[in-house]
Amino acid sequence: MNKKAIRAAFPLTVPVMAGYLVLGMGFGILLQSKGYSFWWAGLMSLTIYAGSMQYVAVDLLSAGASLLSAALMTLILNARHLFYGLSMLEKYRPIHGGRKAYLIHGLTDETYSLVCSAKPPEGVEAGVFYFWISLLDQCYWLTGSVVGGLLGQVLPFDTTGIDFAMTALFVVIFTEQWLTRKNHLSAIIGLGVSAVCLVLFGPDNFLIPAMAGIALLLTVLRSHLKEKEADA
C-alpha cells in the first residue's frame, strides 16, 4: 500500500519540492552566515519545521533573544496554524496514533494546501496517503536547508545583504494576500499598528505592543472584516 500511496502522493508534491528546496537553501545559507553550521539548519527543519518561523528564528538566535520573546513571536506568527488545524479536524478524525501525530506536526502552509485539496486514490487508506504527502514535503525542506547550510560554508562570494531574503519572503506573502483578497483592512491594520508602535516604542520593544494592538483592533473591527470578505 505504501508504494501505491507514494506513487499517488509524489506528483502532487512536485511544486512544493521546487519551493521548499530553494527556500530551505535560503534558510540554510542565512543561518550559516550568522555562524551556525549546517546541522543547526537540519535540526531546526526536523523539529520546528515551519518555514517563515525558521527565518525569524535565525534573527532570534543570532540576537540571543529571550525565551519569552521567542515564545510570543512563535505564538503570533504561528497562530494561523490553529486555523489550519480547525479545518483539518474532519479529514484527520479517522486517523490515529503516531501517524496522526506526524500529520499534525507536518501541517505547514504548503502541506496544508495540498492535503486540503488532494483526494486519496482508490485502494489507498487516506491516512497513509496524507502521511506520504507530509513526509515528502518535510524531506524537501530538510534537504534544502542542510544543502544551504553546507553551501554557505563554501560560497565563494560575499553574502552581505542576504538577510534581505527574509524581508522579501514576507513582502511576497503580504503582496500575494493583498492580491487575492478584496478586503485589505486586516493587512492595513497589521502594517499600520506595527509602524505606529515602532515609532512609539523603538525597534527593540515594539513587537509585543504591536501584537496586542493588532489583536485588539481585529477583534473590535471584526464585523468589517467579515462582511466584505464574504465576497472575496
Added chain:
Amino acid sequence: MNLHSLALVAVITAVTILTRLLPFLLFGGKREPPALILELGRALPCAVMGMLVVYCLRSIDLTAAPFGAPEVMAVAVCVGLHIWRRSTLLSIAGSTALYMLLVQAVF
C-alpha cells in the same frame, strides 16, 4: 551561545507544535469552535504578515545616509516583480540579489 540557542530552538519547537496541536485537543470531539476564533483566523494572517514586514525593516535609520534607500528600492522591486509574474521564487531571488548588489557595491 550554543546552550541558549538550543533552548531557543526547543521553545520555538514547543510553541509551534502547540499551535498545530491545540485545535485537535480543543475541538477533536464534536464541539464547534467559537465564531470569534474563526473570524480572527481569517483576518490574522494578513495582519501578521504586515507586522513581519515592519519587523524586518525595523533597523532602518531614516535620519542618516543612505536613509533606507537600499531597503525601499529592493522592497519596491520585490512587490513589482510579484505583481508582474506572481512567482514567489523569482520575486525573492530578484529582490535579494538587487539588495546584495546595492549594499555591497553602491551604498
